[in-house]
Structures are given as C-alpha cells and as structure tokens.
Amino acid sequence: MSRLHDMGGRFGDGPVVPEPEDVIFHADWHPRAMALTVATGAVGAFNLDMSRHARESLSPKDYMRFSYYEKWLGGLANVLTQVGVVTREELAGTVDPTPSPLAERKLNADRVAGVLAKGGPVDRPSDVAPVFAAGDLVVARRFADNADVSGGHTRLPSYAAGARGRILRLHGTHVFPDSNAHGGGEAPEPLYAVVFAAAELWAHPEHPHDEVVVDMWQSYLTAAT
Structure with missing residues (x-):
C-alpha cells in the first residue's frame, strides 16, 4: 500500500522553503486547532500514535489539498469518532451534542502551562534487550x-x-x-x-x-x- 503522507526524500514536490523562525501560525484559527487537539488528547481516549495515524488516513484528495492544520482537524475528527467520543452527526450539527463523561478530563486553560512544561516522554522500561551496538x-x-x-x-x-x-x-x-x-x-x-x-x-x-x-x-x- 502506498502511503501518500510518506513524502520524505520524494522527488517532484519542489524545494523545501524554510520559513522565518518567528512565524508559528498563519491564521487566527491555527492556534485554536492546535489547542483543540491538545485539549482533547488530555481526556485519554486516544494516544499520539493513534492521532498521527488518523491524519495519515485522510483521503488522498483531502490530504493533498488540506493545509497543515486542516490535516490536524481532519485527523482529530476521525479519531474522535473512531473512539466514540463524538458522533459524525454531532460534528455535522445534525443532532444535539450529548455531554461526554470524559468532559471533566479536558485540558483547561489553567493546566496548559504545566502540562506543556511536563511534555510527553515516550521512553519506557522494557524486557526487550538491545541486539545492536554502535558501529554495527x-x-x-x-x-x-x-x-x-x-x-x-x-x-x-x-x-x-x-x-x-x-x-x-x-x-x-x-x-x-x-x-x-x-x-x-x-x-x-x-x-x-x-x-x-x-x-x-x-x-x-x-x-x-x-x-x-x-x-x-x-x-x-x-x-x-
């Protein structure tokens, strides 16, 4: 299966044009998209890898035409419906939203600084021993x-x-x-x-x-x- 998002080292996509380091967001809704993703991730219904896979699973047409944060929102909608936090009808506004029992675990503004400072380390103890060493x-x-x-x-x-x-x-x-x-x-x-x-x-x-x-x-x- 070809992976449309796997673009590293691929020819034909044009040069990489670096942006100024002080440019983080290009539209007012971009930081809101990021905040929504981080806040909903805090409820514990999905993990970072599930979130990444949801973005990668966007349709090829959407993946190529979406901007960076549109991919974030599309992936978030995918993973939230997949794990049952919301329904497609609720996202579409065709039914009234049902309060979620996970709502109390959302990331509120007063917790943001502490959570971001803590980070999300993914190193873990394991019984799987390394089989390679430097130079192998x-x-x-x-x-x-x-x-x-x-x-x-x-x-x-x-x-x-x-x-x-x-x-x-x-x-x-x-x-x-x-x-x-x-x-x-x-x-x-x-x-x-x-x-x-x-x-x-x-x-x-x-x-x-x-x-x-x-x-x-x-x-x-x-x-x-």
Whole structure:
C-alpha cells in the first residue's frame, strides 16, 4: 500500500522553503486547532500514535489539498469518532451534542502551562534487550509497512526501506508506534539512531557523501551480512 503522507526524500514536490523562525501560525484559527487537539488528547481516549495515524488516513484528495492544520482537524475528527467520543452527526450539527463523561478530563486553560512544561516522554522500561551496538551494520526492513496491521501506522520511511546503514547510538527503549496506534499496547522496544549514506538512499543524490540519520525501532532492522 502506498502511503501518500510518506513524502520524505520524494522527488517532484519542489524545494523545501524554510520559513522565518518567528512565524508559528498563519491564521487566527491555527492556534485554536492546535489547542483543540491538545485539549482533547488530555481526556485519554486516544494516544499520539493513534492521532498521527488518523491524519495519515485522510483521503488522498483531502490530504493533498488540506493545509497543515486542516490535516490536524481532519485527523482529530476521525479519531474522535473512531473512539466514540463524538458522533459524525454531532460534528455535522445534525443532532444535539450529548455531554461526554470524559468532559471533566479536558485540558483547561489553567493546566496548559504545566502540562506543556511536563511534555510527553515516550521512553519506557522494557524486557526487550538491545541486539545492536554502535558501529554495527544493519539493513532496514525491505518494505515500509506495518508488519502486523495491513495499511497500519509505521515510522519506517519509504526512502530508507531496504537500505544498509550503521548504528550510531542507542536511544534507550521507547513506545513502539506500530503497535500503539492500533490498540496493541505500547510494546516498548530499543530505538536506534541509524546512519545512512545518501548514495545508499537515492540513485542520484546531489551530495553523495552526505549522511542521513534516521531513528529506527529494533524490529525495523536486521544485521547486515
């Protein structure tokens, strides 16, 4: 299954044009979209990986025409209806909304600063032992797909699938998004920084001696032979 959102390293999309660092939002409703997403996430009905998968699951037509925060709102509507927090009819305004028992857990304004300062760390203890060390040669899984859920969420980018790289460092054990996005639990496993030569990733790189560092979970990798 092709993944429309998996655009990293893809040709034909034009140059990346950096914006001034002081430009965060381009419209008045953008910060409201972000605030709504963060506030509803606090009720605990979905997790970060489920939210990402919901955005990725937008129809190709919508994904390509939506702006960044339109994708956020579209994904939020998807995940809220999928987990039963709201109904499509409530979102469309065709029925009166029903008060949710989760409403008391929403993120109110007086809690925002503390919650954002705390962050959302995803490192976890795990019984899964690292099998690679710095300097080991590895090969990324040949296909950038979820090994357990057809069409499911994965953080393995297509441009690195099947590529040969070198372990730079171990980040520790972290929540495995391929599982967490689909109700399979956090299933933490070792996460590595893997170095790939640009010439390994693309047939005609502009700078063939450049290197790309990609964070990859252990189950994405096998030892190079």
